[in-house]
Amino acid sequence: MITLHDIHKYYRTGDQPLHVLKGVDLHIREGELVAIMGSSGSGKSTLLNILGVLDSFDRGTYTLAGQAIGNLSETDSARLRNRLLGFVFQSFNLLPFKNAAENVALPLYYQGVGRKERNYRAEKFLDMVGLSDRKTFMPNQLSGGQKQRVAIARALVAGPKVILADEPTGALDSKTTQEIMALLKEIHSRGNTLIIVTHEQDVANQTERQIILKDGMVATSHTQPQAA
Amino acid sequence: MALVDVDKWREIFSTLGRHKLRTGLTAFGVFWGIFMLTVLLGAGKGFQNGVIDGFPRARNTIFVWSQGATQIPYEGLPTGRFMQFTPEDVEAIRKEIPTVAFVRGQNSVGVWGGSGSYVVRKSKSGTFGVSGGFAGVEDINSMRVIDGRSINALDEQQRRKVALIGQRVRDQLFAPGENVIGQDITISGIAFTVVGVYRSTQDGNQQQEEERLYLPNDTLRKTFNQPGIGSFVILPKEGVQAKATEDEIKALLARRKKVSPDDKGVFGSFNMQEQFEKVGGLLTGINIFSWVVAIGTIFAGAVGVGNIMLIVVKERTREIGLRKALGATPGSIVWMIMQESVFITAMAGYLGLALGTFLIEGIAKLLNASGGGGRFFTNPQVDFSTALVALAVLVVSGVLASLMPAAKAAAVNPIVALQDE
Numbered sequence: 341m342i343t344l345h346d347i348h349k350y351y352r353t354g355d356q357p358l359h360v361l362k363g364v365d366l367h368i369r370e371g372e373l374v375a376i377m378g379s380s381g382s383g384k385s386t387l388l389n390i391l392g393v394l395d396s397f398d399r400g401t402y403t404l405a406g407q408a409i410g411n412l413s414e415t416d417s418a419r420l421r422n423r424l425l426g427f428v429f430q431s432f433n434l435l436p437f438k439n440a441a442e443n444v445a446l447p448l449y450y451q452g453v454g455r456k457e458r459n460y461r462a463e464k465f466l467d468m469v470g471l472s473d474r475k476t477f478m479p480n481q482l483s484g485g486q487k488q489r490v491a492i493a494r495a496l497v498a499g500p501k502v503i504l505a506d507e508p509t510g511a512l513d514s515k516t517t518q519e520i521m522a523l524l525k526e527i528h529s530r531g532n533t534l535i536i537v538t539h540e541q542d543v544a545n546q547t548e549r550q551i552i553l554k555d556g557m558v559a560t561s562h563t564q565p566q567a568a
Numbered sequence: 569m570a571l572v573d574v575d576k577w578r579e580i581f582s583t584l585g586r587h588k589l590r591t592g593l594t595a596f597g598v599f600w601g602i603f604m605l606t607v608l609l610g611a612g613k614g615f616q617n618g619v620i621d622g623f624p625r626a627r628n629t630i631f632v633w634s635q636g637a638t639q640i641p642y643e644g645l646p647t648g649r650f651m652q653f654t655p656e657d658v659e660a661i662r663k664e665i666p667t668v669a670f671v672r673g674q675n676s677v678g679v680w681g682g683s684g685s686y687v688v689r690k691s692k693s694g695t696f697g698v699s700g701g702f703a704g705v706e707d708i709n710s711m712r713v714i715d716g717r718s719i720n721a722l723d724e725q726q727r728r729k730v731a732l733i734g735q736r737v738r739d740q741l742f743a744p745g746e747n748v749i750g751q752d753i754t755i756s757g758i759a760f761t762v763v764g765v766y767r768s769t770q771d772g773n774q775q776q777e778e779e780r781l782y783l784p785n786d787t788l789r790k791t792f793n794q795p796g797i798g799s800f801v802i803l804p805k806e807g808v809q810a811k812a813t814e815d816e817i818k819a820l821l822a823r824r825k826k827v828s829p830d831d832k833g834v835f836g837s838f839n840m841q842e843q844f845e846k847v848g849g850l851l852t853g854i855n856i857f858s859w860v861v862a863i864g865t866i867f868a869g870a871v872g873v874g875n876i877m878l879i880v881v882k883e884r885t886r887e888i889g890l891r892k893a894l895g896a897t898p899g900s901i902v903w904m905i906m907q908e909s910v911f912i913t914a915m916a917g918y919l920g921l922a923l924g925t926f927l928i929e930g931i932a933k934l935l936n937a938s939g940g941g942g943r944f945f946t947n948p949q950v951d952f953s954t955a956l957v958a959l960a961v962l963v964v965s966g967v968l969a970s971l972m973p974a975a976k977a978a979a980v981n982p983i984v985a986l987q988d989e
């Protein structure tokens with residue numbers, strides 16, 4: 341599903357370019373549930389942004405669902421994100437003036453799906469994440485866990501190939517973290533590919549594989565026999 | 569992308585609806601600009617109509633008269649001679665100056681000085697100025713025939729004893745509502761038939777102008793025993809500069825009367841064309857001024873819209889970043905911002921246009937109801953082409969106003985926008 345080969349990334353701030361990724365090699369199969377770990381500043385978010393076609397890289401090759409990701413125009417990368425990727429953020433990023441169903445439907449709007457169909461599909465995914473009775477609630481009427489469920493429904497609604505989550509439980513207490521992890525594992529069990537950046541070991545332990553970034557490279561990438 | 573995209577408009581309305589006060593205040597700038605433009609142009613048009621109404625229909629008439637004594641000895645003739653014109657001079661102008669289309673001699677009694685003529689109708693009477701008339705006199709003077717007819721060619725040829733009278737003459741000699749046309753009046757002891765009544769449209773001295781009678785010029789000369797010709801009324805041919813013809817006529821008269829060409833004070837003259845062009849220039853100036861003021865205001869309004877949109881884009885950075893992450897293309901973001909500002913400007917502008925037109929139409933109605941408007945202000949109006957241009961200016965300014973904010977919005981980097989602080 342995802343193949344990275346010798347990916348390098350520099351940030352050009354100040355007089356010296358900052359070499360953040362120094363040749364990342366990575367392969368993630370379809371249907372995998374992986375965690376990306378590493379100390380703060382090791383480049384986890386940078387890597388995830390590159391995987392999410394939100395950021396460019398300076399060297400190497402990236403293949404996503406059989407498609408080479410190189411010098412895409414902004415428009416092409418937007419379409420690609422819309423078609424192939426779903427995002428879950430630490431701080432949820434729901435639009436505060438739209439209700440739960442409208443937030444979930446947003447990616448479909450940019451696919452040109454009609455309003456009725458959008459609503460129908462959005463509600464279906466809200467049912468799936470267990471928010472059948474909160475469809476018309478505004479974000480400020482939802483708890484953190486509920487907001488993240490809405491965000492997960494939004495990441496799923498357009499039928500993406502890969503779901504990318506940067507610290508999805510970073511803003512949640514441990515009980516809610518467990519609930520969200522249960523939901524993500526359930527989504528995985530339906531055949532979705534998930535990549536989760538986290539620094540919580542018990543979150544990482546629930547994945548199939550832990551990829552650890554160190555000094556801008558993949559230090560270890562081991563499969564967990566005990567994974568769900 | 570379809571323009572009539574219900575979904576997109578729903579998005580725009582929801583955005584604008586969330587910031588009603590801000591949207592309203594922004595829109596007001598544009599509204600005011602278009603409102604001003606409409607009212608200024610409409611009022612300008614009213615002023616133009618009023619001023620042009622004061623002009624006679626013929627816009628290039630030349631008048632030539634004998635003005636002063638000679639001051640330069642010429643061909644052995646002494647100074648101090650006054651020129652007296654004759655019917656032969658009229659013929660000479662007609663025959664010898666090819667750019668002349670129409671020429672008449674014009675005499676008068678009590679118009680340029682002296683006392684008027686005593687006019688009697690049954691038991692009523694009055695003293696009025698009398699002018700020589702001819703076919704077309706109503707186009708050359710600022711007047712309108714409001715009853716009966718003007719003097720015609722047959723009146724001139726047959727030297728008929730007919731009179732075209734001013735409405736104040738009628739009011740003095742006839743009872744209110746009495747039939748005037750075909751009635752006899754006595755001028756200087758001779759019976760004349762009234763064929764028409766006129767009203768003056770001249771700015772300023774309507775009263776005096778309406779206390780006058782026009783008789784066929786040759787009839788007048790005979791009645792008042794004036795063998796000579798007082799002055800000339802000339803229309804140059806179409807497309808000819810009146811000034812050129814005016815100079816040719818004066819040169820011809822100088823040759824005929826043996827006056828030195830350098831003796832400038834002997835013949836007086838005036839041409840309407842110069843006058844008209846001066847006023848035309850003033851009106852154009854007023855028009856340009858209106859446009860400059862209004863377009864300035866509209867652009868100020870548009871800059872306001874652009875400014876607000878910039879703030880809006882800044883406030884919505886996170887939203888825009890999220891939309892981009894979820895698949896909004898830069899084009900769709902640009903389009904979203906542009907539609908919002910064009911929508912604000914177009915709506916506000918349309919309202920300004922409508923209200924401005926409404927006001928101008930209201931004034932026009934009021935003026936008409938109170939008798940056709942004042943002396944310098946008649947029938948203000950907003951014409952369709954003006955409205956169209958105003959709307960085009962609006963939409964263009966709306967688009968211009970949105971360019972910078974739209975570009976800023978399209979350039980939002982989703983990674984930065986979605987970063988957790």
Ligand SMILES: Nc1ncnc2c1ncn2[C@@H]1O[C@H](COP(=O)(O)OP(=O)(O)OP(=O)(O)O)[C@@H](O)[C@H]1O
Nearest residue numbers: 351353358360378379380381382383384385386387
């Ligand atoms: N836009 C940027 N410009 C310059 N340097 C950056 C930028 N983004 C990240 N960096 C630097 O790149 C390095 C990696 O950052 P990144 O956000 O990927 O780390 P991370 O592993 O996600 O850390 P954390 O666990 O704290 O989220 C850091 O040293 C950071 O300072």
Ligand SMILES: [Mg+2]
Nearest residue numbers: 384385386506
């Ligand atoms: Mg990070």
